Amino acid sequence: MKDVAARAGVGLKTVSRVVNEEPGVTPDTAARVQAAIDALGFRRNDSARLLRTRRTASVGLVLEDLADPFYAALSRAVEDVARSHGALLFTGSSAEDPRREQELVLAFCARRVDGLVVVPAGDDHRYLLPEIAAGVATVFVDRPAGRLDADVVLTDNAGGTREGVAHLIAHGHRRIGFIGDQPGIHTAGERLRGYREAMASAGLKVRPEWYAMGPTTPERVEAALDAMLGGAEPVTALFAGNNRVTVTAVRVLAGRPERIALVGFDDFELADVLDPAITVVAQDAPGIGRVAAQQLFRRLDGIVTDGASRTELPVRLIERGSAEFPPQQ
Amino acid sequence: MKDVAARAGVGLKTVSRVVNEEPGVTPDTAARVQAAIDALGFRRNDSARLLRTRRTASVGLVLEDLADPFYAALSRAVEDVARSHGALLFTGSSAEDPRREQELVLAFCARRVDGLVVVPAGDDHRYLLPEIAAGVATVFVDRPAGRLDADVVLTDNAGGTREGVAHLIAHGHRRIGFIGDQPGIHTAGERLRGYREAMASAGLKVRPEWYAMGPTTPERVEAALDAMLGGAEPVTALFAGNNRVTVTAVRVLAGRPERIALVGFDDFELADVLDPAITVVAQDAPGIGRVAAQQLFRRLDGIVTDGASRTELPVRLIERGSAEFPPQQ
DNA sequence: CTGAAAGCGCTTACAG
């Protein structure tokens, strides 16, 4: 910029005015400056600009795994909102590791992002207190923060699961299994709660081998299914706690003789083309991303200044065939 | 930092030394500085640091759509490589709009990212020349840049398609259709070329209604299929040019009486669980992301300094049942 | 309409 000013024979401020299209420059001077800019190939350094401006026009997004379809859809929605507000997006995957999440979040804060959208891993996010105090707007998404009062946007996990399990009960099922994600994950716990509540309010007992929580690896899902189907009172229906579990359950059940009714939490591509097509409790991945990002920018723009908000988005039961039949045993 | 220095009664440079864990500070002074840091809740501003250092330790990733499973997997691989090099990742979706791509890329460059990984949209990337000249390392991925000589990492699109079409021919098919993405997209053109070459080398003619290029919307794919199946010489097999097309083709074919052999380019989740399971030419999405990012850092670290490289990753034909039968008409 | 000075929050190159 100094070079441009020198070449055009003007002051730094005049160059700045031209670059930022500020008024109050004679066309003549402006043209001279522009010529110098072109000749020197000058490109404004936004990092320097933002240092002075004290806004970085960037947002950090931390989630579990960028490659998971649910989070991929969520990311895209956050990106679109950020773009519409002129902000760039840093992204990072925590891989469900609280330490890695913290590293990412603090790295973003050290770059002085204006705000954060975080799918929290772990159960203690007090490490964010100094950052929030320093003015970093933060919205949690998909799960609430641990030990921290902050904005959160999530799906009605317990209610959605109640609806799905009640759907199975309405079709005559009494012995219903539930396979969920690791118990420490908030959504997993909420969905388990929904399952228990639906069973209880129908007056149904729940045997210990009917529900299983843990990593969503094929091996574990298969083992859990074996236990549910092999016991004294085998289940006739299964509620799958997330789309990873559903996909594996479909694969495992395809190789088994029993015909088990299935409802999955979270929709997934091709669920409608499978045979049978899979009935799901669909959540709105782009929706929660969009709502979270909008809340973030409402805070950044000072439109919202009150205490932490909690937004719960509804789910939608989509009947496709995998659950709409009575017990087969 | 100034406040910390004042409170600890030391110079700025000493605070800098403590913050960066540089040697040459007495434990006593270090402790005093650390106390001031804690008391004031000081957090280093990396943006300022990087302004001085002239490295931003960040990389920009521009792709078509963060929510597409192929690009989501690619992104995650790029992210992992970036992390292992201590760099943060900016991401943005071009939505296949060259103008939007350019906006994103130039915005990243204005932040002075160290490097770029770009899935190019459009056919002219000369707008990047000044940036590359200014030292921004750039690697293209999935498709080569237009009118620009730069590193590129891609899948063997023509070869993979030849292999897939030859597979159909080997099972006795002679009338084979091809549905691809918009003709302006490099991968789409290459795959069409592979289709033509495979047909030609088997001495088979290609009727105009047997191939169709365009947006991968369900409507268009269905219309193209109708044309292929309704003509005087209906196809007995289809090669789907990408996973969006394959998914729609599966859906459309499920509602039709004909039994059409199908091979898809690019694998997708649940392809193995469909009935029939879908035979695909699988490309390695994380692989091309990883290789591209590694090439980027080799340039950034000065390990590679020679001219533009072109890396082509092999594909893998996975036989699953949708293509392993003779013509049904 | 234009520009010199000060400053954003750090690090570099140097001297003590």
Next chain:
DNA sequence: CTGAAAGCGCTTACAG
């Protein structure tokens, strides 16, 4: 071992 000065590339607040 420690620190004052200059500078990274820009903008702000001001004066002319």
